[in-house]
Amino acid sequence: MDDAGLSTVLFAMIAGAIRVSTPFLFVSLGECLTEKSGRINLGLEGTLVFGAMSAYAISYETGSPWLGVLVAGFAGMMFGALHGYICKLPKVNDIAIGIALMLFGTGLAFFFGKAYIQPAAPRLPSIPLGWWSDNPQIRQVMDVNPLFLVGAVLAVAMWWAFKNTRLGLVVRTTGDSAPAALALGVNVNLVRFLATAAGGFLAGVGGSFLSLFYPGSWTEGLSSGQGLMAVALVIFSRWNPLACFGAALLFGAAGALGPALQSIGISRGYHFFNAAPYLMTLAIMILSISPKRSLKGAPGELSITK
């Protein structure tokens, strides 16, 4: 690989990191919020797919992609609320409900989405942040979607809020020790319900990005497990929203590896490189576990750590 090729690959990976990371970022922030409150919502994969479908449909029907984003968010919130409501019933396991909702969400999206596979809907605009450069590669990299910026700001805001606001402390308390929260008079189920609903909202928004910006159309194979990987990403980030942002970029870059190599003519092992994010998920999971100690930073009430 020569220098030009290498820089092409690097640029493509940076561009990929920015472009591909957004859904990871939104889903993982949503999951981070939910898990901080002490529940795991595995249903976000379904929420993501349903968000993608509903955003695309609304954008197509109304001509306004932003309305699509909003509707996707609210649809996601409904899924989150459903999860939150069912989990508060006695003897219910949040992981099982999550898997059920994941299948339900994708199924429902495929059902309603059949009609929207063909037509082209208006897509989200991008902000050309590369105007200062003459280098077309840089200009292309800096063509950023507003949702990416929103996500970045949100990550910082959540990180700050978990430390510095009453709401943040109440969520952390609920997620770490339900008896302590009860002793403070916190309504544990309500906090978890709201956190799961808000998490669902974010995942829905993440889905809208998939169908309205990149790849930018509605197909049934659109998400290919990104919602599930985002859950792994939260563990990898140790439940820290800022680290979620970094991890989402990393996953985005890994996802761009295959196409980038192909663009400079290396097509051997294309599918292997395409699997990079999945391999990375696996590697992270193996590296971050230890038989000796429990995960550091894990909320104490999670059904996987309890």
Next chain:
Amino acid sequence: MSATAAALAEPPVSPLGAKKAIGLETIGMTKIFGSMVALGDVSIKVKPGSFHALLGENGAGKSTLVKCIMGFYQPTRGSVLIDGRETEISNPKVARDVGIGMVYQHFTLVPSLTATENLVIARADVPSVIDWKKEKKSLDALFDRMPFRVPLDVPVSSLAAGEKQKLEILKQLYLDQRFLILDEPTSVLTPGEADEILGLLKTMTDAGDLTILMISHKFREVTAFADEFSVLRKGEYMGGGVTANVSVAEMSRMMIGDMKLRERAARKTFEKQPVVLDLAGICAEDDEGLPAVDAVNLKIRAGEIVGIAGVSGNGQSELIETLTGQRDLTSGRFFVKDQPYEPSREKMAKFKVFGLPEEPLKNACVRRMTVAENLAFRSFDQPPISKRRGFLSPGPMRAKAKELIAAYRVKTPGPDEPIENLSGGNVQRAVLARELSTQVEVLIVANPCFGLDFASIAEIRSQIMDQRNGGAAVLLVSEDLDEILELSDRVAVMSEGRIDYVAPIGETDRATIGQAMAGHH
């Protein structure tokens, strides 16, 4: 009014006005769990500005009573009068708002939050955005007036048990509560720490700023600090009075009735017993990966109790965990009767190694499994419970459980109750029943009397002595020096992960051991 109390009367953070101590009364408090009457028609009266002790054996219903007062449980019947007025306390938040605070038997601090965060979040008027600089300043101001400090900026999970307990109490003072309920507040403190904290609280009650209702099993504290006391037995009010007018013997009679305490068996003398348990150069790390146990060598003979004394957090828990198989060794070996021993299920059964770990609910039980299942952990894979490979018969399991429950007087609604619903002392008894009901060659015991009433303590200590007299090699780790001095044949002292001082009980004394515990010898 003493200086400390005066300072506390005007808290820098939440000046709720010049409030005075609250008086509280319960009328006919009753709590029924399923079919079990945990509390039957209990009426007690706590005068404003008094230091009131609540006594009773394990499972008497003390925690249940105070949880009903706090609104943590909804009483089946009964009501609470605050300063003579009937007040409905539907949840702990309401209790906090009327000025009643409680330090629970099990910690209610949030482990991942720092001490500062824990204190601030507990307040009624937390601002939506917290100005940490300002909060820290006012906390510092409060703590400057306290006789003790705790680290404020590290997660509570990394604090020692004693520090957590101090923080729990500081939290209530910070919240400016005027009626404080303490559920066994000193079980994790050294006598010195306990005196420090209770002394501070006593000056506040004497000044009329605070009323205290304290549950305790320690008569020393009750006679030294409490003005009045009430006694519960089997969920019923047995009486009470002014502490100064009633003898300890009278109080204990009210607690357990005329039941005879179990007599301690005399220490049998042995000659030239073989070494049974041999710890050879044991090293282990703590959860952070730092060395916690450092080359410990110890030989324990048959019919001998070796007591390991030490300030908590000097590697004793880690040492016990290596012996029970909860922690890996980084180097060293165990031998039982000169054969290599690893704490696996087969070897435990083969060498008859048994144990009573500390915090039995966490270390020796599965909380949500039933009492019968927990009692069968040692025997479920052998006949009669498992006649054919892999199949369990619930009948024999329950029969065996009933037998053990009766023999060890475990107070439980039945063998099918989840073990987490038992009172602390009864969990301990259940584990004891499981571990000591067959022949024992090696017994590993850690803080066995933590949180137990005096009758159970006598019972458990004599059980341990019986095992010794029966020829078992006993390793006893305890933070209670009196317990070590009472039971041990030899005393070892653990300090910073090392055991550098070992002496037969006859050749040592409290002062020498105390020095070794502090790291000098």
